[in-house]
Amino acid sequence: NAGVTQTPKFQVLKTGQSMTLQCAQDMNHNSMYWYRQDPGMGLRLIYYSASEGTTDKGEVPNGYNVSRLNKREFSLRLESAAPSQTSVYFCASNQRSEQFFGPGTRLTVL
């Protein structure tokens, strides 16, 4: 089992560019999450999907959109990147309380 996978691992964007972060899990989990992590801020929830076909906003959704493509895949899209979106992005999934994390994407917006 690969667990939770994310692509890409690193990305540099210019302000205004768009991109999609991909996430997939092979643990047959219902729930999936996108977080961003900034120094000293812990993990902040951007969007989550409690089950296939549903998505909901988390704590910091502005500037992002998500798609729960199927039970395995949950993508995060930045339509017009801003320097404030420079961060490390983690995808996670769970069935019960314990969440399993992907390796993260380090995104820099210039």
Next chain:
Amino acid sequence: EDKVVQSPLSLVVHEGDTVTLNCSYEVTNFRSLLWYKQEKKAPTFLFMLTSSGIEKKSGRLSSILDKKELSSILNITATQTGDSAIYLCAGSPGYMDSNYQLIWGAGTKLIIKP
């Protein structure tokens, strides 16, 4: 509003010392409290606590939950440089839609000096 507060935010100790990290929580219909360790990558799961007073142990790490005080501690004995990491605490609320979101603390950055 649900929240989880960790203290201290950072801690520097010498190898061999014992450390105690604190986590307090206010979480709707509390289900469980989780501890994670984060080195230079993704958080990895350490413990999940659901019952008050029961200690979970793994080697030199242990954790206990106090439901009356709405808090938990993570102890690390005989610290090693490999214990240097950010330790994250998260509360699991019992929302009506059965969603298993976690409410995260800001983390404690632990540095172990040789």
